[in-house]
Amino acid sequence: MYEQSLFLYFYTLNLLRVSKSFWKIISIVLGLGALGVLVHRLYATFSIHQVQEIFQIIVQPNSLGYFFLIVILMPVNWLIECWKWYKVSNVVEKNSFFNAVKSLLVGMAYGHLLPGRSSEFLGKIMFYSEKNKSNIIVLHFVNAAFQMYVTILVGLFFLIMYYGSNLFSNQYFQIVVIITMLLLFLVSGIVFYGNKLNVLKKFMTQLDFNIENTLKVELLLFSFLRYFVFILQFLMVFKIFHPEIELNMEFIARISFYFLVTSVIPMISVIEVAVRSLIGIFIFEQWGMNEWQITTMVSIIWLINLVLPSIMGFIIGSFYIKHFGK
Numbered sequence: 166m167y168e169q170s171l172f173l174y175f176y177t178l179n180l181l182r183v184s185k186s187f188w189k190i191i192s193i194v195l196g197l198g199a200l201g202v203l204v205h206r207l208y209a210t211f212s213i214h215q216v217q218e219i220f221q222i223i224v225q226p227n228s229l230g231y232f233f234l235i236v237i238l239m240p241v242n243w244l245i246e247c248w249k250w251y252k253v254s255n256v257v258e259k260n261s262f263f264n265a266v267k268s269l270l271v272g273m274a275y276g277h278l279l280p281g282r283s284s285e286f287l288g289k290i291m292f293y294s295e296k297n298k299s300n301i302i303v304l305h306f307v308n309a310a311f312q313m314y315v316t317i318l319v320g321l322f323f324l325i326m327y328y329g330s331n332l333f334s335n336q337y338f339q340i341v342v343i344i345t346m347l348l349l350f351l352v353s354g355i356v357f358y359g360n361k362l363n364v365l366k367k368f369m370t371q372l373d374f375n376i377e378n379t380l381k382v383e384l385l386l387f388s389f390l391r392y393f394v395f396i397l398q399f400l401m402v403f404k405i406f407h408p409e410i411e412l413n414m415e416f417i418a419r420i421s422f423y424f425l426v427t428s429v430i431p432m433i434s435v436i437e438v439a440v441r442s443l444i445g446i447f448i449f450e451q452w453g454m455n456e457w458q459i460t461t462m463v464s465i466i467w468l469i470n471l472v473l474p475s476i477m478g479f480i481i482g483s484f485y486i487k488h489f490g491k
Contacts, residue, residue: 222406231402231404232401235469241394245387249308270475286302288482289305303374306355310359314385315389317345317349317429318349319421320424321345400412403462405462423445445462
């Protein structure tokens with residue numbers, strides 16, 4: 166995933182040097198490509214019968230309230246992320262919060278092009294000046310590192326807390342812990358020493374940013390807050406299919422394992438829901454839930470948190486490209 170992102174990153178830098186007309190064509194092609202991938206994913210994941218079954222479950226009186234809360238938490242989730250992006254992007258270019266919202270939503274739409282949503286920056290940079298696009302690309306990855314840091318940190322904490330007794334007896338567990346700690350170490354480097362990325366200036370002459378320590382603390386706090394919103398959304402969707410579930414340490418632990426695994430594995434777009442469902446089955450089936458229930462839960466969260474904002478991003482992006490350069 167990172168090699169692919171790096172290649173795309175430098176390829177994009179070259180594109181930034183071409184004319185606006187050519188960049189407009191590239192934006193249209195990438196946008197249509199991302200839309201095509203999303204449509205294919207929806208078509209490959211859901212049949213008419215599956216959609217009908219999900220709808221019948223959601224409209225049940227005891228399920229409708231939980232579903233409504235899941236939907237309400239979606240804008241809360243993304244407004245937190247928009248605020249983080251607004252704050253970090255303002256390090257290099259003063260812009261409105263509304264512009265940051267548009268940038269993030271279009272970025273989500275373009276994120277369907279590559280595994281791990283590593284192509285999001287292609288949409289984000291459309292809303293920033295030519296001279297700052299290099300900075301915005303780097304800051305996109307720095308901002309993402311803060312959320313990844315929280316995901317790995319919490320996941321590793323519960324991994325050791327709940328299964329620490331296996332640390333010296335289970336070789337596979339030792340490998341998982343070591344790999345997770347290495348990932349945490351790498352992401353920590355970006356989080357705490359992100360300003361050092363200015364060394365890339367020899368490749369990108371316009372690269373110049375400085376993230377204050379107070380902003381780093383703010384980004385971390387909002388990343389933890391967003392993580393908690395994710396947990397609440399999963400609690401609500403569990404309540405639809407498993408009403409006995411409670412918000413306790415075991416629930417948070419299993420959800421943190423799920424977030425950890427789904428975050429570090431690069432998701433290939435066309436099979437993302439299937440992979441997420443498989444991971445969910447492995448982690449949650451011990452609660453007496455069948456594969457169909459778990460797959461449906463994962464699909465609902467994916468549709469609400471990723472597909473709906475992406476559709477808004479495609480609409481915003483199409484209007485922006487239509488008036489590009491005017």
